[in-house]
Amino acid sequence: MPTAPAPQNTDELHQALQENDRRPYGRTRTVTAEELVDAAEQFDDPTTLVHALLELQEAYTYGSEPRKSPVVFARLLNLLDEQPDVFDERLRHMLFWRFKWVAGALRALPEVPLASLRQWLTEMRDRYEKAGLGLQPYYGQAYQLAAHVGEGTTLAYELWAARARTRLSDCEACEICERALHHLAAGDDERALRTWEPVLEGKESCQEEPARSVSYALLPLLRTGRTDRARELHLSGYRGCRRNPSMAQEVGRHLEFCALTGNEARGLELLSENRSLFDEVDSPLDLLGFLTGVQVLLQRVERLGRGELPAAGYAGRIWTVAGLRAEIHARADDLAARFDARNGTTAHTDRRRARLDRAPLLTALELTLRVRHLDDVAPAAPVAAPAAPAAGAVPESLPELIVRARGLDEQGHPDAQACWARLRTLAAASDYRHPDDPAVGPLARLRADLLSDEANRADEKEETDAASLHEDAAALYEDAGLPGHAALERACAQLPAADATGQGSESAEEKAAALTDAHAAVVRLHEETPGLAPYLEARMLRLRATALGLRLQTTGDKAHIAPVLAEVDLLHAFATRHDLPGQISGSLLLRASTYALSGDLPAAVAEIDALLDRLKTHGPAWHLPRTLGLRGRLQLALRDAQTAHTDLTEGLRLAADWPADAVDAAQLHADLAEACMRLGRPDEALRHLTRSAELELRRGSRTEAFCAYSNAARLSLDLGRVEDCIALLDSLLAEPEVAAGELDDRLVAQLRLTRARALHAGEDLKAATVEFVALAAESAGWDDDPASHVMIAAETALLLGESGDFARAREVADQALAAHAKAPSYDQLSSCLREIARVQAERQGSDGLAGALGFLADAGRIADEARAAGHRPDGRSLDTALAYEHGRVNAYAGEYETALAALEKALALLGDLGADDDRVGEWAESIRLAGVVEGLYLQRPAPALTRLDAAIARLTAGGHTEEAEALASLAARLRDEG
Known part of the structure; x- marks a missing residue:
């Protein structure tokens, strides 16, 4: 089916050709070009047909379809021979330029005999000589054929490189790349990099450069110790070639770079992004280069013992790293053998083997702001169990394990998490046999314990099913004959249920009322349940204080402060009387938080300081990181960023001693980022933001993670780290939940907006415009x-x-x-x-x-x-x-x-500006432009100089020397020209 209505006249056809020329290379552009050639053949206008054929050949060439490009060019040559007058100077130039395209296309096809390649070069030479054109382009193609075959390269290089360039020579950037590759093949990395410098520095460029040169320069840069430059060029160079069928070889070299720098996970991510190249690349030579780069990556992952990981490969099948590597190995070996058979050498097999045998150059090079590991690309699975506690904390004996878990849980010890995780696995097994041991109790109690732990973790993540999980646990405790535990679970269910009120249309007043009711319910459960064990009663008291604390946080009402403190005092007195260190610490932390919510920050800090002294003496030690985190946040509120930084850094150091779930390290990193920004250390802040995002992601808090990454992306853009910003956002936007529309659409839009701004800042105007236009259309709704x-x-x-x-x-x-x-x-x-x-x-x-x-x-x-x-x-x-x-x-x-x-x-x-007026710059610029218009354009230097001299004197007197110098320079010019 045609992609658009057929042009009805040559004007419409030329307009369609212009529109197609603005499209990116790929199937849509190619198919449209084919249709436009068919349309051009309907008109009796050979010039229009020539234009259409030229557009089609370009689409084939840059769409990686080398088999079709020579066929189109043959038609153009026939037209030149039959109707030379059709070709004006511009069309003739384009035609002779494209002899080189055909030479490249034929080299890329192993089924084309070597004799035919040489015959084509002879045809090119004869045509150039007949047209009176210089032969440097011919010798350039002769050298490229020699380099491709792997024989006679030195002489061919000298015959080409020693000749003066002509109008039909490849652009400077492309020729620089060929010269650099020659030195690279000779083993001279330094000379190759010196040759490449104008391209790598952006002084010379074209459609495929510098992306092509960058892909080859990455490993020489590493070998010569220029790791930062390699990292920088990987980010910008990859973006210039990704998903582009005509640059599949370059994509392969970026994958190889990832494999050799300890970035196997990023390599797999980039492979997934370029999965379409397996099917879209029609050039055997480009495909060989791409597949070899892919194999280097997969081979490295497999050698790390992760061959079972998923990998993006040929469509129609689910691939593992090992399976795809084996498939690629066979296909790429066959391609290399076909080229060598055609060329009569072993050059392609040897080059391929050299790449596959290359050892990693670095164990770890941080390429992007989003650090990725192979564990991050494993198949989706439930959130990992908490990290294992210290040796001996998880007993081998099942009865001992159950007793240990409950004992740790009573203390609120972080190691309880690992015990519950182990028990959850054991109890879920089909052959589980519950111990017949009075110290352990019935299976119903263990089921209740596990459900209670699950509910508590849901509480921490603010998940919607937390309340129902607590209620289910309460029912199981009832079945096990533990009414105290059941009452505590029902009390725990009150807070998440009340906290959910106020979401959406409900007001803060409704939420406050729900929390008041929750507090009353907890008090009632407390009073109606006699014989509570001290640790259970302490938890009841803490829930009462927490409910009122949440109410204060919701309303900010000063009248709500005293009730919270009263409940806190009850908890503290009870915990002290029964020697419950964890609850004593919890009560003091609640008191400090209450003072903070009431606005009395000095009192909150005093409470925190007293708590820290107690924790250092009496423990529990695992409360120290959280307490230091709160103190850090209080210091931020008091505008003491340095003290906040010290507290938060110490909190993170101590957090490393405990399982990951025991401390909110993600929040500590986020707060440290804020402290660093206030201290004028944005690069350090950026590291903490990305670390916070990684931790949120690992514990399953996807939205929080993406928000943190979004902040990191904006900060990196503010710091001028444009490529870092784009690479981070490309990685995030490729995540499955983004593609599936599972992430909040406004958050995704924010990520895309930041990316569009980064593309703009990086002067990729075309890509930035496409993204901005799409966002504008979406946001209109x-x-x-x-x-x-x-x-x-x-x-x-x-x-x-x-x-x-x-x-x-x-x-x-x-x-x-x-x-x-x-x-x-x-x-x-x-x-x-x-x-x-x-x-x-x-x-x-x-x-x-x-x-x-x-x-x-x-x-x-x-x-x-x-x-x-x-x-x-x-x-x-x-x-x-x-x-x-x-x-x-x-x-x-x-x-x-x-x-x-x-x-x-x-x-x-x-008007009149004061000495320290911040509008001085604007005023001076207006004076300057008025001087230019009046003195230069209107040629009235005298009044212009009067205006300028008065302004210069005024600025000089006010100490604004920079602004005065700009005006003085203009005044001097006017006097010189006058």
Whole structure:
């Protein structure tokens, strides 16, 4: 089925060709190009047919379909021979350029005899000589054939490299890459890297460069000790070739780089992202390079003993690492053998074997902000059991294990988690036999214990089924004849049920009322259950205090403080009387938290300090990390970031002594990130943010993890680490729950927005525009959040303007204006509109003036609305900024008198500035531009100099030397030209 209606005339066909040229290479572009050739053949216009054939050959070449490219080129040569007048100078240049494309396509096909390759080069030489063209391009292709075959490369290189370049030579970047590869093949890493420098530094580039060069330079960079540079280029270079069939070899080399630097997990992640290449790459040579890189990766994973891990491979089958490696081994060996048979050498088998035999160059190189391990790519499984406690904490004897678990649980000891995990596994086995031991009790009690532990973990994660789990545990305890335990479980069920109130439409008052009722229910259960063991009664008292503490947190009502403290005092007195160290510590922690909630931070710190002293003397030691974490948060609230950093760092150090679930290390890392930001240490903050996200992910808190990663991505972008930001977000957005739509859509949109901004910052304007346009379309439907749509649409309009698509920029800007009417965003929208106006006037001059003034008119209405609403801008005055932009826009369009009047208006609005006025820079810039317009464009140097000299004197007197120097430089120019 055609992808679009067939063009009805040559004008429509040329328009369709232009539209197709803007598409990315791939099947859609190729199929469309084929259809357009069919359409061109219907018209009696050979020139149009030539254009269509050229587009089709380009689609085949960069879509990795080398078998079809020579066929199309043969048609073009026939047209040249039969109708040479059809080819103007530009078309002739394109045609002769593409002799090289055909040479490359034939090399990539092992079924094409070597004699045919050489015959084609002879055809190329003869055609070039007949046309009076220089032969350097021919010798370049002769060298590439020699390098491909593996014979005669030295002479062929000298014959090519010694010749002067011509108009038909490969671009500088491509030739630099070939010269560097020659030195690399000779074993000279340093010379290869020196040769590559202009490409790797971005001074020379083309469609495939620097991505191609980067992929080859990665290992030489490692071998010469330039690990940071290798890491940087891996991130940027991979993004330039991923999912691109014509750069499959380059993708393979990035996979190899991951395998040789201890980043096997990232390699598997990138392999999954490029799974389509197994089926889309039609070039045998490209496929050989890709498969060899994949095999290097899989072979490394298998040697690490993880051959059972899943791997992305050929469609239609579920692959393991070991299974896919075996499949690839056979296929790639066959391809290498076919090329060697055609070439009469062993070059491809030897090169392949050298790659597969290469030992890892580094044991671990941190490539991205998201550290990945092979355990992270294992098949989805239930959350792992807590880390094992100290040796001896989990007894081998089942009765001893049950008794040990209960004893640790009574103390609130973290090692109880491992015991319960072991018991859960044993009890779930089909051959489980419960001990007939009075000290252990009936099976119903063990079932209740395990369910209680599950409910407590659900409480910690704020899961919705926590209350029902507690109720189920209570019923089992009743069956086991333990009414005290049953009462405690029912009391525990009250808090998650009450805490769920207030979610959605319910108000804070309703939640507070639910917590009041929960407290009353716990008190009733406490009073109605006689004979409670001390540790159970202490837990009842703690639940009572916690319920009222949550109510205080919900309302902030000062009247709710005293009831909390009263319950805390009851708990503390009871725990002290019965010598329950864990509950004594818990009561003191609750008291400190209550003071913090009431706003009395010094009292909260005093309580925490007293608690820390007690914990160091009497324990329990596992409460120290949590207590230090609270003290750190209090110090952050008191604006003592250094002390907070010290407390939180110590808390993390001590947390390492206990099982992972015993301490909220993710929160400690998140708080440390905040402390680091306040101390001006953003790189350290970034490490803590990513560590916090990793820990949240490992304990199954996916949303919290993605939020932490989102914060890390934004921070990395603020720090200018653009490629780090993009790599992190690419990894997150490839997660299965994102693809399946299981993650909150607004959180995903935030991740995509940050990625789009990073692409923009990295000057990948095309990719950034695609993402912004998609986000603008989606956010238009966010009726509950028009402010976000204003933000996204405004940025999208600006990006479209920067791309030169001012018509679409106008459409999206109108969307932003419509959303702005619902949720005003004066500063950002005005700034974007002014910037689009500037870009349009700068790009289009007088032709773009009307459109630019339209954007400025919108910005003017926004300024009027802001003034009427009493809005105070975050930065520059909207009115002065608008006047200045009118000056710039009119100056670009050649309307100099209007520009000067606008700039004088801006200066009048700024008025007299004080010595320390933060608008000095804006004022000086307005003076400078007015001087340029008046002195240079209007050729009135005298009044311009009068204006400039007065401003220079004023700025100098105020100590604003930098601004004064800029004006002095302009004044000197005006005097020199006068």
